[in-house]
Amino acid sequence: MSRLLASTVAESLLAFWAEAGVDAVLLDAPPDRIAEGQRPLAPRQAPAPVIRGGTQIAVPARPLAIEAAREAASACGTLESLAEAIEAFEGCPIRFEGAATRSVFSRGPADAPVVVIGEAPGAEEDRSGRPFVGKAGQMLDRMLDAIGLTDRAFITNTVFWRPPGNRTPTPEEQLACKPFVEQAIRLVRPRMLLLVGAPATRSMLEQAEGINRLHGRWFEWRATAGDLELPVLPTFHPAFLMRTPSAKAMAWADLKTFAERLDRPGRP
């Protein structure tokens, strides 16, 4: 193998590992994972599962974490202060799991007509501090561009820290972050929400069914405090579409449905 080819192969392998969450190889001293995992939270208090149609769709996050998140989020009157409150929030366990270096909140205009909610930041997002800036983000941008939403979407995630190994955030982690997501929606005041992927749909709509059944169907999202209701459409996650090109036609149909309703005069 030529030197050039070997280095290209090595670079591509390293990029693959980094994307999959492998961020350490051999260290001089063994890492103390127990110390890293120390959480500044109260012990879990017998959570009651949320059951819909016989399926458990959520467990309450530690009550203290949710309460702290609600208090911190509701005190924020601007997106800037909300970003600061998220950065200071210690109630979501992911931020202590070692993969995340910083919080990743949002990108897009503060008065966007649409809020897009994804799953969780990945490696690129963790590096840059902005959501959806990696390959899935480029795909999302193309999807939004196709329906005339370039620079008209406020983009965020169900959790604000990169889960280790890019695993799916748990319902508990999503619940701890949800008051911040809801406050972001309250501050942006969009006309509609677009949920990309199953984890975002599960968190925002508390639906047990899979994304294959839910995509392209309209739901009414209601804030936990009951002060805000908006039309919401789930569709496929761009990372899924990159792995499954055959689903692109369905996603395109979803996006057309979304754009048609957005352009309706009055309440969409």
Ligand code: URA
């Ligand atoms: N996938 C997501 O769901 N969110 C991001 O920010 C990046 C990739």
